Amino acid sequence: MSTAIPDHVLRELGRTEGDAASLGLLVRDQDTRRLLLLRAVLDAASAAPATVCPPPLLDRLREDWALLEAAERTDRAAARTVLFHPLAGPWAQRLLGGLTAPAAGPDLLADLAHLTALAAAAAIRAGVDFTVCLGPRDGLLSLPTLGAARVDAGPVELHCSGGELTVRPADVPPLTVRIQSDGTTGSADPRWLPMLMLPAVLPGSGAIPLDDLDPYRTLGSGLEEHGLSGADPIDDWERKAWIESWSGIEPLLRIGGEHRLAEAAVLLRCMVPLGPPPGSGPTGRSAAHCSGTRREAFGAILSSKPATAAYFTSTLVHELQHTKLAALCALVPLHHEDATPRHFAPWRPDPRPFDGLLQGAYSHLALADYWQRFALNAQRVTHRDLAWAEHARCRQQVGAVLPVLAGSASLTVEGRVLVNEMITLYHRLEDSPPPTGHLARAEAYVATAKVIWQQRNGSSRS
Numbered sequence: 001m002s003t004a005i006p007d008h009v010l011r012e013l014g015r016t017e018g019d020a021a022s023l024g025l026l027v028r029d030q031d032t033r034r035l036l037l038l039r040a041v042l043d044a045a046s047a048a049p050a051t052v053c054p055p056p057l058l059d060r061l062r063e064d065w066a067l068l069e070a071a072e073r074t075d076r077a078a079a080r081t082v083l084f085h086p087l088a089g090p091w092a093q094r095l096l097g098g099l100t101a102p103a104a105g106p107d108l109l110a111d112l113a114h115l116t117a118l119a120a121a122a123a124i125r126a127g128v129d130f131t132v133c134l135g136p137r138d139g140l141l142s143l144p145t146l147g148a149a150r151v152d153a154g155p156v157e158l159h160c161s162g163g164e165l166t167v168r169p170a171d172v173p174p175l176t177v178r179i180q181s182d183g184t185t186g187s188a189d190p191r192w193l194p195m196l197m198l199p200a201v202l203p204g205s206g207a208i209p210l211d212d213l214d215p216y217r218t219l220g221s222g223l224e225e226h227g228l229s230g231a232d233p234i235d236d237w238e239r240k241a242w243i244e245s246w247s248g249i250e251p252l253l254r255i256g257g258e259h260r261l262a263e264a265a266v267l268l269r270c271m272v273p274l275g276p277p278p279g280s281g282p283t284g285r286s287a288a289h290c291s292g293t294r295r296e297a298f299g300a301i302l303s304s305k306p307a308t309a310a311y312f313t314s315t316l317v318h319e320l321q322h323t324k325l326a327a328l329c330a331l332v333p334l335h336h337e338d339a340t341p342r343h344f345a346p347w348r349p350d351p352r353p354f355d356g357l358l359q360g361a362y363s364h365l366a367l368a369d370y371w372q373r374f375a376l377n378a379q380r381v382t383h384r385d386l387a388w389a390e391h392a393r394c395r396q397q398v399g400a401v402l403p404v405l406a407g408s409a410s411l412t413v414e415g416r417v418l419v420n421e422m423i424t425l426y427h428r429l430e431d432s433p434p435p436t437g438h439l440a441r442a443e444a445y446v447a448t449a450k451v452i453w454q455q456r457n458g459s460s461r462s
Contacts, residue, residue, distance in 0.1 A: 004331050004332045005328070007417070009022040009025060010414055010417050010418060010421075011417060011421050012259075013324065013325075013418065013421075014417060014420065014421025014424075015421050015422070015424065015425045016259075016362065016366035016369060016425065017259040018324065019262050020265070023262060023263060023267060024266065026324065026327035026328060027327075029327065030298040030327050030330070031080075031084055034083060034084055034088070035083070037096065038083065038092055040096055041092055041096050041099065041115075042062075044100050045058055045061050045099050048100070051103060051104060052098075052099060052104045052108070053099060053104070060112070061112060064115045064118075064132075065115075067119040067123050067130055067132070068118070068119045068122055070126075070128050071123045071125070071128050074127060075125070075126035078125035078126040078127075078183070079122040079125065081122075082118055082122040082125060082144055082145050084269070085145050085209075085214075085269065085270065086297040086300035087211060087214040087216050087300060088216075089294075089298060090221070090294060090297055091114055091118075094111055094216070094220060095108075095111040095115075098111055110135075110137060113134060113135060114216070116132055117141075117143055117144060120132055120134070120158055120160070121144045121145055124146060124160050124165060124179055125146075125179075125183050127163070128160075129160055129161045130159075130160055131158065131160075132157075133154075133156065133157050133158070134154065134156055135153075135154030135155050136151040136154050136156065138215070140193075140215070140233075141154075141156055141167065142215055144214055145183065145195060145209060145211075146179075146183065146185050146194075147193050147195045147213065148192075148193045148233075149167045149169075149175060149177075150191045150192075151191070153169070153170065154169075154170070156168065156169045160179075163178070163179045164176060164177070164179065165177040165179060165185075175187060175189035175192055177192050184197060193233055195210070195211065196209070196212075196234075196242070197209055198210055198243065198246045198271065199247070201250060201253070201264045201268065205265035208269070208271060209269075209270040209271070210239075210242055210270070210273060211270045211271070211273075212232070212272070212273050213233060214272075217272045217300075218302065221292075221294055223274070223292075223302075234273055238273070238305060242271075244309075245305075245307075245309045246309075246312065248308075248310075248313075249309055252309060252313040252374070253317075255373055255374055255377050256317060256369070256373050256374070257373065263324060264316055264320060267320055267324065268301065268316065268320065269298075269299030270299065271301055271302075271303060272301070272302040272303070273304070274291075274302050274303060276304055289307065289315070290303070290304050291303040291304070291315045291318070292319065293323055295326045298327060299323065301315070301316065303315055310374070310383075317366055317367060317370045318364075318366070318367055319363075321363035322359055322362075325358070325359055326359075329355075332414045333412050333414070333415070334411065334412055334414055334415035335354060335355070335410045335411050335412060335415045336410040336412065339353045339354075340353060341353050343356075343357045343404055344400070344450060344454075344457075345357055345360050345361075345397075346400050346401070346449045347360055348360070349452070350457070351457050354408065354410070357404065357405065358405060358419075361397075361398050361401050361402065361405060364397050365394070365395075365398045365422055365425060365426060367390070367391075368394035368395035368426075369425060371388070371390040371391035371394060372387075374387040374391075375387035375388045375391055375434070376432060388434040388435060388438045389434075389438050389441070391438075392434040392438040392441070392442035393445055393446075395426070395442070396439075396442040396445070397446055398422075399426065399446075400450070402419075402422070402423060402426060405419050405422070406419055406420075406423060
């Protein structure tokens with residue numbers, strides 16, 4: 001067994017569980033990787049030819065880095081709230097790629113400038129006074145984790161002193177933003193858009209930003225391929241809807257077990273609102289829903305507005321399994337299968353690579369467990385029936401692919417332990433079976449999905 005992760009932790013994670021201490025191993029590894037990635041950005045800029053990173057840009061990057069270091073010396077925790085913000089990951093990966101390219105790309109200047117925004121946000125949170133210049137993007141001057149100012153054009157001077165930020169656009173009056181001790185912001189000027197903060201899942205775990213302002217929140221995510229997009233800054237009605245749904249998730253997570261509360265409290269660092277999925281209507285007020293995660297944005301869940309607190313909770317359960325398993329895979333390899341999409345997955349119409357099959361089975365297994373617990377605790381018949389239906393479908397889907405996972409000769413020792421624990425949980429769910437009708441419908445659903453998949457993709461694949 002690898003020394004990177006203790007056996008008991010791996011077994012907990014295999015059962016889709018994990019307490020705060022176990023999940024903390026994944027978090028610390030991801031945070032270390034973020035710091036190394038940021039250092040790689042600085043090194044790549046220093047090594048880049050002048051055609052890619054001209055001396056004036058390199059000088060500015062070093063000034064930004066010095067401001068980050070000053071923030072870190074003054075208040076390390078405050079500065080790292082910004083550095084570990086999930087959406088700094090996609091930015092850093094993108095910038096590193098641009099700096100190591102043979103020639104400067106069209107977006108490199110904007111990507112470099114975002115380091116100024118990150119450094120300014122870290123300094124604001126740490127209480128470090130500064131003055132910098134920054135340009136807006138698409139009419140917004142975004143300061144990660146804090147908010148954004150509506151600004152038509154740049155450059156814009158930012159001056160922070162004594163807990164007050166002054167934003168001075170060209171040719172228009174400045175605006176003043178008050179910085180609270182907890183990092184929240186406020187301004188009487190309607191041009192300032194504060195970050196909406198969702199209350200902490202558990203006391204002491206920290207509020208969760210609902211980030212509809214960061215320019216990298218969906219950039220490069222591939223959402224457009226599925227007809228999805230990041231939401232524009234959300235309106236008052238949508239904010240109220242998010243808060244209303246969020247306010248009901250703590251007791252529903254608790255129904256799923258203390259491990260569901262722990263993973264939300266430890267792993268979730270921000271929510272990114274998505275626009276409504278295709279076909280859901282122009283207002284996005286239907287029950288249609290979409291969600292996802294990004295491996296380079298550890299701790300972020302991208303989601304359209306949930307219809308109810310119950311579906312919001314199941315979205316967290318589902319997506320946090322992807323967060324958890326992706327972090328585990330970064331820490332220790334689980335298999336050596338290639339990335340060829342060849343496998344049947346009842347939750348997708350297209351063939352999946354082995355890793356995608358493992359990810360999907362893992363998240364659906366957690367959902368089967370969650371919905372079973374929900375059904376066993378539900379007081380209303382309609383809620384109980386809905387939960388049993390969701391449980392039966394998810395469990396049947398997992399059962400259809402577990403033999404493929406278990407039969408792979410490419411699982412590592414750690415991967416074999418993980419899959420064996422998944423099988424243990426799968427069979428444990430049999431102790432409280434759903435009503436016969438729900439089970440029969442779930443069996444028919446998966447059988448029909450396989451027939452359609454074979455007709456579309458060929459019956460020779462697994």
